Amino acid sequence: MTINQFMFAIFAAIIIIFSILTVTSRRILRAATFLLFVLVATAGMYFLLRFNFLAAIQLTLYAGGIVVLIIFSILLTSHIAEKLDAPSWKKVIPAFLAAAVGAVITIITILQYDFPKAIVADGDRTNIREIAQSLISTEKFGYALPFEVISILLLAAMVGAIILAKKRKD
Amino acid sequence: MFEGVPLHWFLITGTIMFFVGIYGFLVRKNLITLLMSLELVLNSVNINFVAINKILYPGHLEGMFFSVFIIAVAAAEASVAIAIIINIYRRLVNIDVEKVNEMKY
Numbered sequence: 001m002t003i004n005q006f007m008f009a010i011f012a013a014i015i016i017i018f019s020i021l022t023v024t025s026r027r028i029l030r031a032a033t034f035l036l037f038v039l040v041a042t043a044g045m046y047f048l049l050r051f052n053f054l055a056a057i058q059l060t061l062y063a064g065g066i067v068v069l070i071i072f073s074i075l076l077t078s079h080i081a082e083k084l085d086a087p088s089w090k091k092v093i094p095a096f097l098a099a100a101v102g103a104v105i106t107i108i109t110i111l112q113y114d115f116p117k118a119i120v121a122d123g124d125r126t127n128i129r130e131i132a133q134s135l136i137s138t139e140k141f142g143y144a145l146p147f148e149v150i151s152i153l154l155l156a157a158m159v160g161a162i163i164l165a166k167k168r169k170d
Numbered sequence: 171m172f173e174g175v176p177l178h179w180f181l182i183t184g185t186i187m188f189f190v191g192i193y194g195f196l197v198r199k200n201l202i203t204l205l206m207s208l209e210l211v212l213n214s215v216n217i218n219f220v221a222i223n224k225i226l227y228p229g230h231l232e233g234m235f236f237s238v239f240i241i242a243v244a245a246a247e248a249s250v251a252i253a254i255i256i257n258i259y260r261r262l263v264n265i266d267v268e269k270v271n272e273m274k275y
Contacts, residue, residue, distance in 0.1 A: 002174040012183045019187050019210050023194025028203060035206050038187075042213050045180075049224045054234050058216075061241055066209065066248045073252045074202055077259045087197045095196035103189040110181045115226065126231070134231060143235050150242045157246035164253035 007048055014041035026084045028074050036067045053131055180221035187214035201255050201265040205248065212244045 018037040025031040039062045046055035138144045187210055194207030216237040223233025259265050262272065 004174045008175045008179060012179065015183055016186050016190075019190045022210065023190055023198065023203075023207055028200060031203060031206060035209065038210065039213065042217060045183075045217060046220060048175075049220055051220055051224070051234055054220065054237055057238060057241055061245055062209075062213075066245060069248060069252055070202060070206060073255060076256060077202065077265050078200075084200060084203070087199070091197055095193050098196065099189040099193035102192065103185055106185045106189075107182055110178055110185065115177050126234070131231065131234070135235070141230070141232070146235075146239055150239055154242060154246055157250050161249045161253040164250070165256050 004048065008045070011041045011045045011048065014038070015045070026086065028078060028082070028084060029071070029080060032067060032071050032074060035070070036063055039063045039067065051126055053126065053128055177221060177225045180225075181218060184214040184217040184221070187211075187217070199267050201258070201267060201270075202252075204267070205251050205255075209244065209248070212240055216240055 015038055018034045018041070022031050022034040022038060025034060039058065043055045043058040043063065046052075046058055134141055135143050135147055191207045191210030191214065194210065195204060198204050198207060219233040219236045219240075223230060227233070255265055258270055262270060264270070
């Protein structure tokens, strides 16, 4: 077993175990903490694949931003020691069946598919200079238009969140 | 194969994470836990994009950019969703999906 396989096994185990705990834990604050572990392990998987920039984004935006936002809203909307009701069996059994059947079918399909060999290309392009240049380039493999669209989307989301959450003058 | 780790392993991890998220989305009742299940689903998709990019097309960056844009959309969606959840809580004093059936003002 190489070091990469070992690290992959650790990250995959953390992801699977803690994502199951995230959806089954009855204390909502604990569920948010388990979600944080899943997101950090995902960032570790990006580091394993040498996508350092993406792993940094994952850590700052997901683990640092979204989880903190979720924890704040939990503290605002529910009591800290509150336990959620256990879901009824009438709901659990169909949901579990749907998820299990979907997972089994997808995994069987993945295992049967024979992926082609890697298309060997010249050099590693995951350094920050290449990423920045293709993010603002308008040529082939350039992402200038999606970059602008996503900035407008973020502005709209920011304005919308402020309008929605602010107190009305009644 | 990425230095000993086959592509299938990454895809199977992503699949399990995706369907755990789907299960949580179907079972949970609290709106914030629904949002957390949704984040699991989005994350599993990112793992698949990044693994396929690295293993099958190592000289390209398309999968990474898709992941970056998915993360940005997820952040926007989480912020708006939490604003809506806090607004619902302010009006109806609970955020249970089954009790929030009053959509009009």
